[in-house]
Amino acid sequence: MTSGQSGSQGGGFDSADFVAGFITEAEEHLALANANLLSVEDAAAKGQSTPRQVRELFRSLHTIKGLAAMVGVEPIVEVAHAMESVLREADASAGRLPVGAVELLLNGVRAIEHRVKALEKRQAVPAAPTKLIDALSTLRPSAPRDGAGDGEQTTLAPEIWSKLSGAERSQLVQGLSAGRRGLAFEFIPTPALAAAGLSITAVRERVAERAEIVKVVPRSLPTSERSPGGLAFVLVLLTDGADAALAEVTAATPDAFTPVTLVARHAPAAAPVVEGGAVEDELPEDALRHRGVVRVEITRLDEALERLSALVVTQFRLGRAVAAMRVAGGDVRALAPIVTENGRQLRDLRASIMRARMVSVSELLERIPLIVRGLGRSTGKVARLALETSRAELDKAVAERIFPALVHLVRNAVDHALEPPAERRAAGKPETGLLTISCRELSDSQLELTVSDDGAGVDAAAVARRAGAPIPTTDEALLELLTRPGLSTKEEVSTTSGRGVGMDVVKRIAVDELRGELTMRTKRGQGTTFSLRIPLSITIVDAFSFVCGDETFVVPVAMVEEIQEIDLGLTTRGPDRRRAPRPGGDRRRTARATEMIQRRGQAVPVLRLEEVLGLTSAAEDRSAVESGGGGSARRKAIVVRRHGEAFAFAVDRMLGQQEVVVRPLEDRLVRVHGISGTTDLGDGRPTLVLDLAALGGRLVRDSTGAPPP
Amino acid sequence: MSELHVLCKIADAEYVLPAADVLQMESFTGATKVPGADEQVAGLVQIRGRVVPVLDLRVVFGLPTISPTIDSRVVVMKRGDRTVGLLVDYAREVLKIPPADFQPPPAVVTQQTEGLVKAVVQAGNRLLMLIDFTKVIGEEREHAE
Numbered sequence: 001m002t003s004g005q006s007g008s009q010g011g012g013f014d015s016a017d018f019v020a021g022f023i024t025e026a027e028e029h030l031a032l033a034n035a036n037l038l039s040v041e042d043a044a045a046k047g048q049s050t051p052r053q054v055r056e057l058f059r060s061l062h063t064i065k066g067l068a069a070m071v072g073v074e075p076i077v078e079v080a081h082a083m084e085s086v087l088r089e090a091d092a093s094a095g096r097l098p099v100g101a102v103e104l105l106l107n108g109v110r111a112i113e114h115r116v117k118a119l120e121k122r123q124a125v126p127a128a129p130t131k132l133i134d135a136l137s138t139l140r141p142s143a144p145r146d147g148a149g150d151g152e153q154t155t156l157a158p159e160i161w162s163k164l165s166g167a168e169r170s171q172l173v174q175g176l177s178a179g180r181r182g183l184a185f186e187f188i189p190t191p192a193l194a195a196a197g198l199s200i201t202a203v204r205e206r207v208a209e210r211a212e213i214v215k216v217v218p219r220s221l222p223t224s225e226r227s228p229g230g231l232a233f234v235l236v237l238l239t240d241g242a243d244a245a246l247a248e249v250t251a252a253t254p255d256a257f258t259p260v261t262l263v264a265r266h267a268p269a270a271a272p273v274v275e276g277g278a279v280e281d282e283l284p285e286d287a288l289r290h291r292g293v294v295r296v297e298i299t300r301l302d303e304a305l306e307r308l309s310a311l312v313v314t315q316f317r318l319g320r321a322v323a324a325m326r327v328a329g330g331d332v333r334a335l336a337p338i339v340t341e342n343g344r345q346l347r348d349l350r351a352s353i354m355r356a357r358m359v360s361v362s363e364l365l366e367r368i369p370l371i372v373r374g375l376g377r378s379t380g381k382v383a384r385l386a387l388e389t390s391r392a393e394l395d396k397a398v399a400e401r402i403f404p405a406l407v408h409l410v411r412n413a414v415d416h417a418l419e420p421p422a423e424r425r426a427a428g429k430p431e432t433g434l435l436t437i438s439c440r441e442l443s444d445s446q447l448e449l450t451v452s453d454d455g456a457g458v459d460a461a462a463v464a465r466r467a468g469a470p471i472p473t474t475d476e477a478l479l480e481l482l483t484r485p486g487l488s489t490k491e492e493v494s495t496t497s498g499r500g501v502g503m504d505v506v507k508r509i510a511v512d513e514l515r516g517e518l519t520m521r522t523k524r525g526q527g528t529t530f531s532l533r534i535p536l537s538i539t540i541v542d543a544f545s546f547v548c549g550d551e552t553f554v555v556p557v558a559m560v561e562e563i564q565e566i567d568l569g570l571t572t573r574g575p576d577r578r579r580a581p582r583p584g585g586d587r588r589r590t591a592r593a594t595e596m597i598q599r600r601g602q603a604v605p606v607l608r609l610e611e612v613l614g615l616t617s618a619a620e621d622r623s624a625v626e627s628g629g630g631g632s633a634r635r636k637a638i639v640v641r642r643h644g645e646a647f648a649f650a651v652d653r654m655l656g657q658q659e660v661v662v663r664p665l666e667d668r669l670v671r672v673h674g675i676s677g678t679t680d681l682g683d684g685r686p687t688l689v690l691d692l693a694a695l696g697g698r699l700v701r702d703s704t705g706a707p708p709p
Numbered sequence: 710m711s712e713l714h715v716l717c718k719i720a721d722a723e724y725v726l727p728a729a730d731v732l733q734m735e736s737f738t739g740a741t742k743v744p745g746a747d748e749q750v751a752g753l754v755q756i757r758g759r760v761v762p763v764l765d766l767r768v769v770f771g772l773p774t775i776s777p778t779i780d781s782r783v784v785v786m787k788r789g790d791r792t793v794g795l796l797v798d799y800a801r802e803v804l805k806i807p808p809a810d811f812q813p814p815p816a817v818v819t820q821q822t823e824g825l826v827k828a829v830v831q832a833g834n835r836l837l838m839l840i841d842f843t844k845v846i847g848e849e850r851e852h853a854e
Contacts, residue, residue, distance in 0.1 A: 511757060551742065613744035663760060665743075667791055669846065670753060670762045672745035678753060678760050686741045686753040686760045 019119060022071045024295050026116050029060040033109050034370050036060070041102045047154070047176035047262035051095030057105070058087040064112060076115050078128035082136040083108040096263055098139040099155075106370070107132055153263040156184060160234050163217045168236075172214050173262065175238035182260030183211070183243070185235040187250065188227045198251055200233050206249040211239035236260070244431055298396055301357050308350055315339075315346055354537065358393035361439045361447070364403060365389055371407060372435060375414040382421055382431055383414050388438035392447055395537035398514060402449070402534055405509040409451040409530050410435065412503070417455030417528055427525065429454065445536055446516075452529040458482065458522040479520040483507040510534060512680055513661060538661050543689065545655040545681060546636070549610035553651075554660055554679055555638065555690050562639040566597055566606070566650060597637055597648055606637055609649040612695055640692045647696040662689050712807055716837065717784060717800035719766050724838045725804065725830070726795070730786045733757070734800050737781040751796050754783060761785055763794040769825065769845055786842050793846045804837075806830055811839060 036053040043050045065080035083105055090097045097105075111129050118125045154161065154172060164172065176182050187203050200216075207213060214236040223230040239246065243257050250256075319339050326332045365387055372385045394402075418424075418433035425431055436452045463481050464471040472478040485504040510516045516534035543554040544563070596603040609615075637648035660679040665671055674695040678686040713728035733756065740752025740763050751765040763783055767774050775798070782800040786793055811828040813819075818826055818838075827841040 517757075517759075615742075615744065665753075665760070665762075667762045667793060667846075669750050669764065669793065670743045670746050672743060674745065675743065678741070680755065684755055686755050688741060688743070688753075 019071055020297065022067050022073075023116055023120050024297060025067060026064050026076075026112070028295055029064050030109055030113050030116070031366060033057055033060045034106070035366060037102055037106050037109065038369050038373065040097060044097070044102070044261055045259070046179055047182065047260075049095045049262065051091070054087060054090045054095040054097065058084065058091045061087060071119075073115065073119060073125055075125050075128040076112050078133060079108050079111050079115075082133045086136055086139050101139055104132065104135050104139065108136065154182065154260050155263060156182070156236065156260045159219070160184065160217050160236065164215055164236070168215050172236060172238065172260070175212065175214075176260070176262045180212075180238045180240055183235075183237040183239060183246070184258040184260050185237060185246065185250070185252065186256050186258070187233045187235060187252070188221070189229055189231065189233070191228065193251065196251065203233075203250050204235070207235060207237065207246060210241055210245055210249065211237040213237055242430065244425060296356070298357065301353060304353050305350070308346070308353060311346060315342055318342070354395075355393075357396050357537075359396050359399050360389075361392045361394065361449075362387075362389040364394070364399045364406075365437060365439075368406070368410060368437060371410055372414060375411060379415055380420060381414055381418045381433060383418055383433045383435050386434065386436045388436065390439050390441060392439055392441045393536070394447055394534070398534060398536065398538055401509055401513055402532065405506040405532065406437075406449065406451065408503075408506050409532075410437070413451060413453040413455065413528070417453040417457070419456050442533065447534055447536055449532045449534065450529055451532075452527060454527040457524040457526055457528055458520075459524070475520050475522060478522065479503075479518070482520070483518070506530075506532075512684070514538060538663070541660060541662055541689075542657065543660045543662075543679070544638070544657050545687070546638070546651045547653050547655060548651040549613070549615035551615060552655065552681065552687050553609075553690050554681070554687055555692050556662075556676075557657065559640055559691070559693055560638055561641050561646065562599070563654060564597070564599065564637050564639065564648075566635050566637050595650075599639065599646065599648075602646070604637075604639060604646045604648050606648045606650050607696065609638075609651050609695075612649070638692065640696060642693040642696050647692075649692055649695075660689070712805050714804050714806050714837075714839075715784060715800055716802040716804050717782065717795075717797040719770060719797050720772050722838065723835055724766075724797075724826075724840050725806065726784060726786065726840055726842065728803055730788055730842060732785040732787050732792065735783045735785065735794075736779075737763075737777050737783045737796055739777060754794060756783070756785055756794070759792065761792055761794045763796050764845060765796045766840075766845070767796070767798075770822075788842055788846070791846060793842075795840075795842075795845070804832060806832065806837075814838070 036050075036057045040050045040053050040057070043053075061080045061084040065077055065084055068074075068076035068080060086098070086101055086105065090101070111132060115125045154176065156164075156172070161169070172182060185207070187200060189198075189200055193199075204213065204216060217234045217236065219232055219234060221227045221230050221232050237246075243254060246252070246257065247254055322332050322335050322339050325335075368387065369385055372383055375381070376383050413435050414433070418435070419427065419429075421431040424433065434454045436450075438450050438452075440448045440450075442448050458478060460471050460478050463478060467481045467484055469481055472481055482503045483506070485502070507518050510518045510532045514534050516532060519531045519533075520528065521531075522528040542557040544557055544560060545552060545554045547553075595606045597606050598604075635650050635652060636654050637650055639646055639648045641647070658681075660681070662677040662679050664677045665675065674691050675688050676691045677689045679689055681687050714725035715728050715731050715734070717724050717726065735754070735756050737754070740754045742752045743750055743762075746762075749764050749768045751763040751768075753760050754763055755761075761783075765774060778798070780799040782797055783794040784797060784800050786795060810832075811830050814822075814826050814829045818829070824844050825841055826838045827844075828839040830837050830839065
């Protein structure tokens with residue numbers, strides 16, 4: 001076989017295998033850590049504490065640290081250790097994370113991911129980021145471990161909190177616990193505001209219409225231009241509405257509003273935590289076992305599939321042997337149903353292995369929230385992500401291919417489509433942009449993923465201007481322009497979307513690589529929806545490409561036993577009684593195996609592929625071993641084996657070896673024995689994928705007089 | 710049924726296809742030959758990422774084939790699960806034809822074309838033939854393994 005992978009042979013310790021194992025497991029834990037960090041952040045915004053997530057985070061980092069130490073990747077150990085320390089502290093204080101911790105921990109996860117990637121690519125692993133580690137180690141535990149005894153804390157500034165009565169405190173805490181938003185609104189009276197009718201009394205009245213006022217706390221400020229009276233009022237509020245509404249009635253800027261959230265609940269009795277020790281004693285594997293999930297390298301599944309293919313061939317031979325016995329008059333009544341049953345079981349087994357390659361859509365989308373969050377930060381846009389996933393599953397290979405396209409659509413949506421908050425406000429939209437990703441199974445073989453935003457919509461005129469084309473009138477025509485290579489509608493280079501990679505990449509992945517469809521609906525001022533229709537699975541094979549008779553073909557590597565140069569000195573040509581032209585004859589039938597090459601001392605028949613396929617009529621008389629064009633270049637023989645018998649196909653020249661996506665030919669007009677499907681080698685034309693063994697078999701049947709299939 | 714029809718030409722005759730079944734019309738510069746497929750199959754083309762078998766209507770109608778010209782078009786049609794391209798000499802116009810205007814073809818025509826012409830219609834001074842797409846592509850048979 002031509003596969004170049006190095007397996008571990010013998011019982012020795014194989015560090016490459018071990019590193020691969022580390023990478024898979026680290027990725028699992030990093031994904032889990034990301035998800036947990038986001039839910040911690042989410043919960044914190046709602047004022048809930050998250051002891052379970054913090055504990056899981058701790059375990060993930062602890063595991064990563066241990067594994068990285070075993071593999072000897074010191075930088076990962078360092079980062080994981082710094083993160084673990086913060087998390088141990090938080091775990092010990094019932095899941096309270098210090099202020100700013102989530103951001104730093106996310107950065108930590110990214111730093112580890114970055115290093116795992118380097119390891120995977122066999123590149124040098126960068127040193128641990130010292131700034132990040134310093135920042136992590138100086139994180140202050142946020143709240144006092146025990147407080148006034150009421151067990152609740154909020155992020156309200158201590159000097160304000162201290163002014164609240166017990167009843168007011170519990171009013172605030174209860175409101176926050178019930179999921180309402182807490183706000184501290186600072187109102188600074190000025191003569192200008194007073195002239196506009198905005199005194200503290202007026203503000204209090206207006207705010208009271210839209211929010212529940214817990215308390216108004218006056219405090220003194222140094223006299224300045226901003227606070228000519230040296231006085232401010234902090235209104236502690238509970239609200240269900242948007243800040244914008246409050247800001248509007250009080251003529252305040254958004255920065256006058258500080259969110260108030262619950263810091264944490266004190267350790268619930270159910271989860272007693274022994275500092276430091278107890279958690280570490282648990283085996284990290286437990287976390288995985290609980291989820292009933294095993295992560296397997298895809299190559300192992302492919303290997304199983306390959307073995308299965310061999311089994312299918314054996315089953316086929318068995319079937320033929322039974323058929324031959326029947327023809328010879330043998331009693332096969334007992335055998336026949338067993339052969340049938342065996343075939344059915346093999347099909348089921350194949351389906352099971354294919355299912356094992358499937359990943360859920362939610363797994364595909366699990367990193368999207370993190371990406372949206374990061375984009376929001378770097379662009380200054382406020383985006384809310386709504387994920388509508390389904391239980392649909394798709395092949396790992398499809399998932400891996402479609403993910404970059406999905407990320408690109410998400411980036412575009414946040415970067416280009418969603419307007420900045422001020423612009424959205426002016427347009428009468430909520431400041432927070434909405435990004436929706438949903439998924440729908442169209443059939444048992446197709447999935448539709450949609451990425452929608454409620455942003456500005458695609459500016460058809462701008463796109464047309466950049467493309468130097470007339471303004472398209474339909475969404476289809478607009479998409480056609482958008483997916484032109486190199487087109488970018490944003491005038492300036494933006495850091496997130498960059499330059500050069502545009503919608504053409506999305507189209508190439510979805511349409512050309514996966515044979516799916518890409519559609520778009522857009523409305524100026526209202527938003528854009530992109531739909532990706534993709535197959536749930538594709539067949540990817542390692543294949544040789546070659547030229548024969550001016551046509552390009554590919555053949556799966558697994559089918560090829562050897563490729564050898566045809567050496568004129570080692571070729572024999574036998575007599576061929578059937579070369580005489582037949583009236584109206586099928587040229588394919590004139591290809592006889594009368595030429596032979598020597599292969600390891602054995603004579604192997606050589607068939608001219610162009611004749612087998614009926615491609616050429618010009619070179620009737622030339623030998624299979626002669627080159628078509630100038631004569632000096634030698635032809636190549638692709639040796640395949642069928643039923644133990646070796647054949648060679650003479651072809652003009654080999655082009656290369658690559659992974660190709662094979663699409664079966666579905667329409668009966670083009671379903672032909674010996675052609676297993678088509679692929680795109682990148683020239684935008686379909687290239688035929690040949691089943692050379694089947695083609696050889698056809699000739700054998702022809703020559704033995706057996707009926708065609 | 711929609712009134713819109715795509716007008717196409719094969720040799721000197723003009724045909725129409727219901728626009729509702731037409732996915733797109735593409736120029737034709739050649740197709741990937743499929744050795745072993747029926748003679749009527751011009752080959753495979755890749756149109757917007759989809760691999761579509763193309764039937765040469767000249768061969769279907771028993772006419773000599775020609776090399777692709779600048780006017781050659783593949784009319785990609787979809788009916789049910791099947792998507793098939795029809796290679797014609799020319800196709801650009803879309804005509805509005807009220808359904809009532811279609812007449813059944815003369816019996817001789819039906820016989821000679823083996824039912825490939827479903828109906829005829831007089832549009833101005835032109836006589837147009839409605840191609841029976843389903844007949845042209847043949848019934849899809851279930852292929853046993």
